[in-house]
Each structure stands twice: as structure tokens, then as C-alpha cells.
Amino acid sequence: MTAKSLMKQATQTVTYDIEKIRDDFPILKQQVNGKPLVYLDNGATAQKPQQVIEVLDQYYREYNSNIHRGVHTLSEKATGAYEAARLKIKNFINAESIQQVILTSGTTASINLVAQSYGRSTLKQGDEIIITEMEHHSNIVPWQMLCEQTGAKLKVVPINDKGELIMEEYESLLNDRTRLVAVVHISNALGTINPVEDIIKLAHNRGIPVLLDGAQAVPHCPVDVQALDCDFYCFSGHKLFGPTGTGVLYGKKALLESMPPWQGGGDMIRTVRFDETTYNDLPYKFEAGTPDIAGVIGTGAAIDYVSAIGMDNIAHYESELLAYATEIMSAIDGLTLVGTADNKAGILSFVMKDIHPHDIGTILDQHGVAIRTGHHCAMPVMERYEIPATARASLALYNTRDDIDHLVEAINNVRKVFA
Template sequence: MNKQNTATKLTNEASFDVEKVRADFPILFEQVRGKPLVYLDNAATAQKPKQVIKTLDTYYREYNSNIHRGVHTLSEKATAVYEEARNKVKEFINADSIKEIIFTRGTTESINLVAQTFGRNNLSSNDEIIITELEHHSNIVPWQILSEQTGATLKYVPINDAGELILEEYEKLLNEKTRLVTIGHISNALGTINPIETIIEKAHAVGAKVLIDGAQAVPHTRVDVNELNCDFYAFSGHKLFGPTGIGVLYGKQALLEAMPPYQGGGDMIKTVSMKKTTYNDLPHKFEAGTPHIAGVIGLGSAIDYVSEIDLHEAAEYENQLLQYANEQAAQISGLVPVGTAKNKTSIFSFTLDGIHPHDIGTILDDEGIAIRAGHHCAMPVMERFKIPATARASFAFYNTREDVDALIQGIDKCKQVFS
């Protein structure tokens, strides 16, 4: 897969073998409304390679069973593959121990878990939580709920017109009352890559803990929680070419040890009597009930898949697609890009004069092109730019320049329809 030895940096578009990866994604050969699918909604969910689909199929066909309790062969096999996937996640984000890898339903549940355990245990009315104007609703609402429960105050870091965090304002918000800074690694609405290294360092300097919402980051960048030194890191399997309904919460072991359980039930206990329950060790303390076994196994397979790809090279290829889209879009009158951060991933969010994003979405769909139109679960971002919605095309490494061409032609079609 890697061709790192080829030629110079300038030709790395050629060195990323897009046709080879495309062949792994069967859905890319589907037709939509009679046209070949052009899938540009990767920030909502990524497509699944045949390797992941086969892993799920094999699990259900050959060793479907419950884990951690069966004495029979199937259960032992399922338990082993499930725990092997946990180890793959640990290696993937470079955590210290599998005890730090908690499986959840997704990024949203990971964040809620931290809010309702760490948050409720550690925050009170004198404390402050810092979030940002860029956040997805899943990194706003859990903190608003926690704020209602504990009286803690929420503070928002503002963004500039390019969609970048204003770091001076962040520094002003930090103080000895700050208990937690919780921030997206990469913005889902605009693609801005936040300088989380600096943000983490400054938060730690005042004694605050840091949660990173990495939902948009893991498919585009190598994440090393040790190097970042973040306290919590949350992400979802389905944006990483794995199944929906499975996600990860990484937490530093000492913090997780001190946190109360999130949900009670089977698997998270050592002993239960009618008077008292003793909780299981990490990571099981936070995994009550039968988990999404197929999801975890599928996520393990997705991690195997992306580990075969040089994510850095893939990200460069995606950025070239974005740059090409920007160049083409600059020729279209009335098209306004939203989110023009210097450091951003391959998210192309835009508005068209006189044409609502939902109409753009429908007209593009008629051309077989899937984009997202709306507020992207980031209404404060829309409010900041004083727009109700944007149209958003988001690229993955299996997209091509031809996909960009189709998008641009589709936008022309929108203008024709409304001319």
C-alpha cells in the first residue's frame, strides 16, 4: 500500500493509490438515482471497506456469542477477538494500557460518560468548564446538563471569521476555577484543526483536565494520546470506516480509577449482594451490560485497515482534493466558502447566493452526489456566521478529482435550476 519511496513530495498525489483503496469500498460502485454514487458526506459517516464487512459477516456466521462469561468455545473466541480489538485501539492511539480504553456507543456517549462521572464527582457551583463556539452539539449539551446539575459555569472560546479559535481569548478564560477544558480536535462543520497541544498545555498549567472530541480527527490524522497528554479522548468507529454504534473513550488510568461507574448492570461488577456491590476493574467498570460485540470486532478490523494506509499521505491527498475544490469553486459566482482556517482538513462548507443549502442537497442528490446540508449539529457556528445552514462536502481518501468535478458541475446545475 505504501509507496513512500516514490519520487518527490510534489508528486505524492500520484503516489497515493486511490484506485486501489476505492476497490475496497463496494458501495462506491453503487448507483443513486441512476447516476454513479459520488459520496461526499464522509464527515457524517465514512463508508466501510469489504474487509470490515467480511469481519462482521464472519463473526455472525461463525462465532456469534456473548463474551466474558461463557465457558464454551464460541464465547472464548468472541471474548478473545473483542479484547484483541481493545488492544488494537490502545496501539492505534498509543495509550499506556488497555485499562484506559472504554467502549461506548460513540463519541456522544463517551462525552456524556465523562460529564456524568468525572463531572458530577469533581465540579460544583464555583467551578468553570471551558468549551468553544466551534463545538458539535455533542460537546455542548452534556456540559449544559452538567452545568444545571452542579451549578458549574460554561465559558465559550470565540472564533474568528476564518473559523479559528481565538487563543488570546482562551487564555483570558483560563483561571484557577477552570476544572475542565473540552474541545473538538477538528471542527465537523468547518474542518478547522485546533491547536490542541497548546490548549492542553495551557489548561494543565492552571490544573484543569482536558477532554478532546476526536470524532473528526481519527480518520485524518495520527492520534497519540501520550504525546498529546490529554486526559480524555473520545471518538466514534463509524467515521473511521467501522460500524455505527461503537465508540471509544480513552481516559488516563488514575482518573478512570477515581471515577464512579456510569451505568450499573452485568459485566461491570465483581460481586453483588443485596446490600452491596463491588465494581469490576477497569475497563469493565464502565461497560455495563452486553456490549456491541460485533461493533467492537468491526472497529478492530477498521483499525487494521487504516493501519495499512499511511494516514499522513492520505491526508495530504485529501488536502489536494480540497485545494482543487477551492480552486474550482472560486470560479463560481455567488459561492462563499465558510471556514477558511489555515490549518484545516478536507471539509468544504459553503453557501450559494439565493439558494438554500437544502435545495443544493436535493439537486446534488439527483445527480448521485451525497453531501450534507444543514447546521451540522453546530448551531452556534451557524449563529456566529449569521447563516441558517451550509452545504458541506467532506472528502475521504477514496474520493477523486472526478468527484470534485461532479460536485462543481452539480453546483452549476443548482444555479441553472434557480436561474
């Protein structure tokens, strides 16, 4: 979905009670280093609302139990809550069926699953996989490993100075040897919202499946996997205000059915004999071992939470906040924003003249402002801009203009330290 169409949808809605939302997040009420916490590291992980914390607490206090196997009351309750969360996830991304919602430990595990199951069973020497220059390491390294295993080659779509994909280059990389396109929906290092609809159409014209890394997209804009027509969609619960340790792999049914299991263990089997083991149906075929039951139930609660606010509302609110932050940060002498795509989400990566991002991060922390500094697990992006690292402020639904003002005040203090 483009920023423009998001804006259009968002104008149809009105209320956004920021005070009530902030009140839902207990962690935001604390002081850090004597200053009120300004949490702007949402790209790394988002904070959890009371509604999620209570669900986790309730699970462990009242019905902690293993799923899909017990006949006792607690197990049935846990199984019910776990599968109810899967249904919430299915509805949230508008998947066709719950069979297509595979629960994993995170985006990274989802991508690795596709690489090792789909990739390893279908790719051969000389085949090609297309990724982009702005990928997170977790959408690079699984494919590099797959290339080592199969003899396939990795092709990389370059980006321009604004941090946008060069679509002509993408088109020219698509060919008869291309077997998969794996692209980030929203870049964690640059904030770029990629034209995924166009990317998918171009690939599908040649019958090539497309995987989207939606880790940074799902918390910030509506995602409809059927409208996108993507073949795989991967995301994490913890960036979506849910617990860590949970993730989702959506896949088209025919693809998932054709894929062999990845990891072996409990839940993914139907019968085990020493001479023959048969596998479970979707989605359980890909779910080996006891999952993070509480985490999945908590992710379901997080989906209830953001759905009640409305993803359109969140997208609209964050785009206004991004516009405000972009304007005042651009005005800071010696500060350069890295990633200035026309279509951008709430991520502000920046560098400051003669001041290393780690020094910025430490000084900001002393002002209670939490940001990320470093390469953001996207070393090729740093190489592209010839910088060792950036400082990154990433927004979420509970941030305010006041947070941005505190950030700017703290950045001005950084300049004073090094003046």
C-alpha cells in the same frame, strides 16, 4: 498535530493506490438517481470497506456469542476477537494500556460518560467548564446538563471569521475556577484543525484536564494521545470506516481510576450483594451491559484497514484533495466557503447566494452527489455566521479529484435551476 508537520511526515511515504482503495468499498460502485455515486458525506458517516463487512459477516455466521462470561468455544472466540480489537485501538491512538481504552456506543456516549462520572463527582457550584463556539451539540449539551446538576458555569471560547479559535480569549477564560476544558480536535462544521497542543499546555499549566472530541480527527490524521498529553480523547468507530454503534473513550489512568462508574449493569461489576456491590477494574468498570461485540470487532478491522494504508498517507492525500477542491470551489460565482482556517481538514462547508442549502442538497442528490445540508448539529456556528444552514462536502480517503469535478458540475446545475 499541525497540517505542516503532517505534510512533513507524509513526504516520507509514497504509494497511494486510489483505485485499489475504491475497489475495497462495494457501496461506491452503485448508481444513485442514474448517476455514479459521489459520496461526500463522510463527516456524517464513512462507508465501510469489504474487509470490515466480511468481519461482521464472519462473526455472525461463525462465532456470535456473548463475551467475558461463557466457557464455551464460541464465547471464548468472541471474547478473544473483542479484546484483540481493544488492543488494536490502544495501539492506533498510542494509549499506554488497554485499561485506558473504554468501549462505548460512540463519541457522544464517551463525552456523556466523562460529564456524568468525572464531572458530576468533582464539580461544584461556581466551577467553570470551557468549551468553544465551534463545538458539535454533543460537546455542548452534556456540559450544559452537568452545569444544571452541579451549578457549574459554561464558558465559551469565540472564533474569528475564518473559523479559528481566538486563543487570547481562551487564555483569558482560564482561571482558578476552571475545572475542565472540552474542545473539538477538528470541527465538523468548519473543518478547522484546532491547536490542541497549545490548548492542552495552557490548561495543564493550571492543572486543568482537557477532553478532546476527536470524532472528525481520527479518520483523517494520526492521533497519538500520549504525544498530545490530553486527559480524555473521544471518537466513534463509524466515521473511521467501522460499523455504527461503537465508540472509544481514552482517559489518563489516574483520572479513570478516581472516577465512579456511570452506568450500572453487567460486566462493570465484580460482586453483587444486596448490601454491597463491588466494581470491576478498568476498563470494564465503565462498560455496563452487552456491548456491540460485532461492531467493536469490525472497528478493529477498520483500524487494520486504515493502518495498512497509513494515517500519514491518508492525511497527505486528503490535504492535497482539499487544496484542489478549495481552489475550484472558491472560483464558483456566488459560492462562499464557510470555514477558511489556515489549518484545515477535508471539510468544505458552503453557502450560495440566494439559494438555500436544502435546495442545493436535493439537486446535488439528483446528480448522484451525496452531501450534508443543515446546521450539522452545530447551531451556534450557524448563529455565529448568521446563516440558517450550510451545504457541506466532507472528504475521505477514497474520494478523488473526479468526485470534486462532479460536485462542481452539479453545483453549476444548481445555479442553472435558479438562474
